[in-house]
Structure formats: C-alpha cells, structure tokens
Amino acid sequence: MYKNLIARAIARAHHLGLFAAMVLALAFALPVPLRAQPASAPAHPDPPAVPPLKVAFVYVTPIGQAGWTYQHDLGRREMERALGAAVKTTVVEDVAEGPDAERVLRDLARQGQQLIFATSFGYLEGALRVAAEFPGVRIEHAGGYKSAPNLATYNVRAYEARWLAGRLAAMNSNSGIAGYVAGFPVPEVVQGIDAFALGMRSVNPQASVRVVWLNTWFDPARERDAALALIGQGADVLTNHTASPAVAVVAEQQHVRLIANQSDMRAFAPDAQLAAVTPQWGAYYTQVARDVIAGRWTNAPVWGGLRSGMVTLSALDPRLPAQQLAALDAARQQLIDGRVAVFAAPLVDAAGRTRLHGAAKAAIGAPPVALGDAEIAQLDWLVQGVVGGVPKP
Numbered sequence: 001m002y003k004n005l006i007a008r009a010i011a012r013a014h015h016l017g018l019f020a021a022m023v024l025a026l027a028f029a030l031p032v033p034l035r036a037q038p039a040s041a042p043a044h045p046d047p048p049a050v051p052p053l054k055v056a057f058v059y060v061t062p063i064g065q066a067g068w069t070y071q072h073d074l075g076r077r078e079m080e081r082a083l084g085a086a087v088k089t090t091v092v093e094d095v096a097e098g099p100d101a102e103r104v105l106r107d108l109a110r111q112g113q114q115l116i117f118a119t120s121f122g123y124l125e126g127a128l129r130v131a132a133e134f135p136g137v138r139i140e141h142a143g144g145y146k147s148a149p150n151l152a153t154y155n156v157r158a159y160e161a162r163w164l165a166g167r168l169a170a171m172n173s174n175s176g177i178a179g180y181v182a183g184f185p186v187p188e189v190v191q192g193i194d195a196f197a198l199g200m201r202s203v204n205p206q207a208s209v210r211v212v213w214l215n216t217w218f219d220p221a222r223e224r225d226a227a228l229a230l231i232g233q234g235a236d237v238l239t240n241h242t243a244s245p246a247v248a249v250v251a252e253q254q255h256v257r258l259i260a261n262q263s264d265m266r267a268f269a270p271d272a273q274l275a276a277v278t279p280q281w282g283a284y285y286t287q288v289a290r291d292v293i294a295g296r297w298t299n300a301p302v303w304g305g306l307r308s309g310m311v312t313l314s315a316l317d318p319r320l321p322a323q324q325l326a327a328l329d330a331a332r333q334q335l336i337d338g339r340v341a342v343f344a345a346p347l348v349d350a351a352g353r354t355r356l357h358g359a360a361k362a363a364i365g366a367p368p369v370a371l372g373d374a375e376i377a378q379l380d381w382l383v384q385g386v387v388g389g390v391p392k393p
Contacts, residue, residue, distance in 0.1 A: 052088040053293050055079075056113040058104055059093040060120035060243075061218040066263035067243040068217070069093065072119045072142075075281025082286045086293060097122025102129060109134040115292050117285070118142065120217070121186050127151060138292055143188055145377060147299050155188065156279040157305030159195035159376070160335055161313045163342045164328055165259040166199020166209075168274055168313075169237040171324050172257050173200075176207045179230025181240035181247050183217045185390045187379050189241045192277075194383045195342050196239065196259075201385050210235060211388030218243040224250055231256060237274070248272070264315035276315040284310060303373070307336045341370035348384040355381065 057076050059069040076089055090113060095104050101123045108116055109130055115138045118127045124144040131139050131151040144153035169178050178200060182189050193211055200207035210233050212226040223246035227238055231254050239259035240247040248265035251258035251272035258269045260276035284302065291297040304310030313332070316325070334340040345358025345368070358369030371379075382390060 050086075052086055053115060053289055054090070054113045055087050055115045055117070055289060056090040056092070056108045057117045058095050058101065058108070058119060058123065059091065060095060060097060060101075060122070062094045063091075064244070065267065066245050066248075066260075066265055068262045069119070069243065071262045071279055072117070072281055075285045076117075078282025079285040079289055082282075083289055087289055095120075095123075098126070102126025105130040105139070106133070109137045114138065115289060116140070121184070121188070138297055140288060143186075145187075147301065149299060152297075152299040152301060154284065154302040155304075156311040157303055158188065158277055158279065158311050159191040159342055160305045161277040161311045162192045162195040163199040163202075163335070164313045164332055165239065165275060165277055166196040166201075167203050167331060168199075168320075168324065168328060169196070169239070169257070169259055170200040170203035170207050171327075172274055173204075173207070173237045175234050175236045176200075176204050177234040178207070178209045178237040178239065179227065179233070179235030180209050180211045180388075181223055181226045181230070181238070181242055182211050182213050182388075183242045184215055185213060185380075187377060190379045190382065190390060191376060192241055193386055194379065197383050197385045198342060207385060209386045209388075211382075211386060213388065213391050214242060215391070216242075220244040220246040223247055227251070228254070239277075260315070266315060273315065274317050274320070275313050277311070278314045279311050280309060306332060338367055341368045343371040343376060345369040347371070350382040350384055350386050350389070352384065 057072065059072065061067070061069045063073045064070050080087060080089060090108065092104050095101050097120055105116060105118060105126055117140045119142045121143040124141055124146060127139050127141050128146060128148055128151060131137070131148045135150055137150060139151040141151060141153050143155045147153055178196070180193055180196065182193060193209065197209040200209065210230055212230060214222050214226060216222065223240065223242050223244055227247045227250035230238060235256065237257045237259065238247055238251045240261045242261070245265055245268040248258055248260055248268040252269040256272065257274050258265065258272040260269070260273055263278060264276045266273050284304070288297065306312070345356045346354060347356035349355050356369070356371060380390060
C-alpha cells in the first residue's frame with residue numbers, strides 16, 4: 001500500500017515541484033504515532049518551599065540521661081519526629097537562671113528563632129524583657145505566673161501524680177517516714193511536697209515527710225549528702241525535686257525505696273524504684289509548634305494534669321502487689337473524675353493551723369471542698385506531717 005502511495009505522489013511532481021512531492025511522499029510513507037510527544041515536557045517550577053519554623057530550647061542543666069532537662073529534651077525529639085522538616089530546633093543547655101539566661105534568650109531572638117521554650121522557673125523575668133524587645137518571637141515559659149502578648153506559660157500538675165506517689169510510698173514504708181530532697185522553695189516544689197505528704201497520710205495518718213532544701217536544682221554531691229542525711233533520720237522511702245540521679249543512686253546503694261523525679265530512674269535504681277513522677281512534654285510541644293505555623297498561637301496559660309496525660313505516675317515496679325496497683329488505679333480515676341481532690345478540706349498546716357475548713361467527705365455527687373487553682377498556684381506553706389519548713393526568700 002505504501003508503494004502505490006509513493007508512486008502517486010511522485011507522479012504529481014510536475015504540478016507540485018520535486019521538493020514538495022518528496023515531502024508529501026515521505027509524509028505518507030512514515031507510520032504516524034497515535035499521539036505526538038514533545039521531546040521534553042515544559043518545565044513546571046516547584047512551589048516555593050516553606051522554610052521550617054525555627055524553634056529553640058533553653059535548658060537549666062546539661063541534658064544528661066534523666067531528670068527535668070532530659071524529659072524536656074525527650075519532648076523536643078518527639079516534636080521533631082512528629083513534624084519533620086516543618087521545624088528546625090536549636091538547643092542551649094546548662095544555662096544559669098538570671099542574667100545568663102536573659103542574654104541567651106536575647107541572642108536566640110536576634111538569630112531569628114521564631115519560637116523559644118524557656119524551661120526553667122528562674123528564666124521568667126528575662127523572658128518577659130526579651131519578649132517586649134522582640135514582639136514577633138513567641139516565647140513559652142515553663143512554670144511561670146506572668147504572661148505577655150507574645151509570652152505564654154505552661155506547666156504540669158505534678159502534684160496530682162505526687163499525691164498518688166505518696167500513697168504508694170506509704171504502702172511500702174515500714175517506718176512511715178519519707179525523705180524529700182527539694183530544690184528551691186517555689187510554689188511548684190511546695191505543691192509537690194504537700195501533695196506527697198497528703199497522699200502518704202491518706203493511707204497512714206501518722207506518716208511524716210522530712211525535707212532538706214538545697215536552693216539549687218542541680219548539685220549531685222549535695223543531693224547525695226541530703227539523701228543520706230534523710231535516711232539517717234529514719235526515711236525508708238526517698239523522693240526529690242532536683243535534677244540529677246544522685247538521690248536514686250543513694251536509694252539503690254542504701255536499700256531504701258525511691259519515687260523518682262521527672263524521669264524513669266531504673267537505670268540508676270533498678271531495685272529501689274517504686275515509680276516515677278514523669279511529665280510528658282512531647283504532645284504539647286508538637287501542638288504549640290503547629291499552632292505557630294498555622295498562625296493560631298495564643299498566650300493562654302496551660303496547666304495539664306493526669307486527665308490530659310501531661311503528667312503520669314509511670315515506670316511502676318513490676319513486683320508491686322496487685323492490690324496496690326488496683327488501689328492506685330482507683331485513686332487515679334477518682335482524681336480524674338473529680339470525686340477526690342489533692343488539696344481537699346480539712347487542710348491543716350505544719351503548725352497545726354486549719355487553712356481550709358470543710359467536711360472530710362462531700363455530699364454525694366458534690367465536688368469536694370478544696371483549694372482553687374489560684375490558691376494552689378501560690379502555695380507557700382507546708383501541710384501537717386511535713387518536717388523542714390519553707391526557707392525565707
């Protein structure tokens with residue numbers, strides 16, 4: 001068929017001219033593809049990449065392997081896993097409270113960090129000044145009580161888990177005495193001591209909590225000495241609100257029980273640990289970063305507890321009797337449901353003065369008479385059963 005077409009095309013050369021005839025012949029002779037394809041598709045430029053949100057974390061101690069700062073860094077890593085390339089994080093660790101912290105926060109703002117987590121109580125005043133200087137930077141302060149248009153505060157209700165921990169301590173104490181190594185006498189620490197004592201005394205009304213104050217968050221040698229001193233006073237359960245694993249190590253070496261602070265300390269106290277009071281920061285950090293990226297961030301304070309999952313009593317000793325575990329689960333659910341409250345009436349302080357009057361049990365269906373959030377947030381006195389006082393500022 002192709003030969004006949006070619007012949008007819010050539011025959012028309014006298015009318016079309018030789019060149020035109022040859023082109024026409026070739027056009028008929030060559031197979032025609034179903035759809036013509038260009039040699040290369042025209043370039044479609046990718047949409048401009050969205051730069052990652054720059055997020056900085058400022059820590060009061062080295063990250064280490066456990067404790068307050070370590071737990072915050074676990075949260076940072078969880079945020080990175082959740083958001084991937086949408087965030088880029090910077091970490092500055094071992095930053096002292098006061099002028100050093102303010103300088104670091106200001107430097108981070110100047111470097112273009114868009115979201116800064118200031119993770120120590122003593123960073124607050126410096127963070128407020130930096131927030132005023134850099135209104136475009138969002139600052140989140142852990143444990144603070146003041147805010148600004150671009151500075152929010154966040155914390156966990158660690159006292160809820162401390163109350164459960166006190167109950168567990170009482171169940172496993174022969175002496176009825178617990179030792180508490182405390183950092184600074186700020187409300188969060190006082191809340192924890194009081195809640196722990198109230199938890200113990202809800203199981204053993206004669207239990208006591210002896211406190212040694214250090215006025216530092218991180219000093220392993222002094223933490224160790226304080227723990228040993230408390231054992232010398234009869235404590236057979238130790239807990240702390242300081243940053244190093246020193247108290248856990250002492251508990252293991254001295255064969256007393258431990259309620260770990262901030263992190264699971266089984267690496268340091270495999271036989272001593274009863275449980276750990278552990279904040280969970282990852283979901284919160286992820287949500288805050290998402291809110292900044294989406295332009296919906298606000299400075300509303302956040303104070304999450306057992307209900308939100310921002311704090312837990314975790315890493316329980318697997319050897320605990322089933323009866324103790326069931327009792328803890330029941331008490332936890334009662335707290336979450338509002339059937340009991342940590343700071344419920346009647347509340348008596350360490351000097352014997354009644355601070356909150358009310359019935360020991362509320363009417364059926366009514367919430368217990370208890371301190372409100374504003375009063376808890378400013379707590380500066382110790383409850384009955386605590387020995388050690390609160391140092392003057």
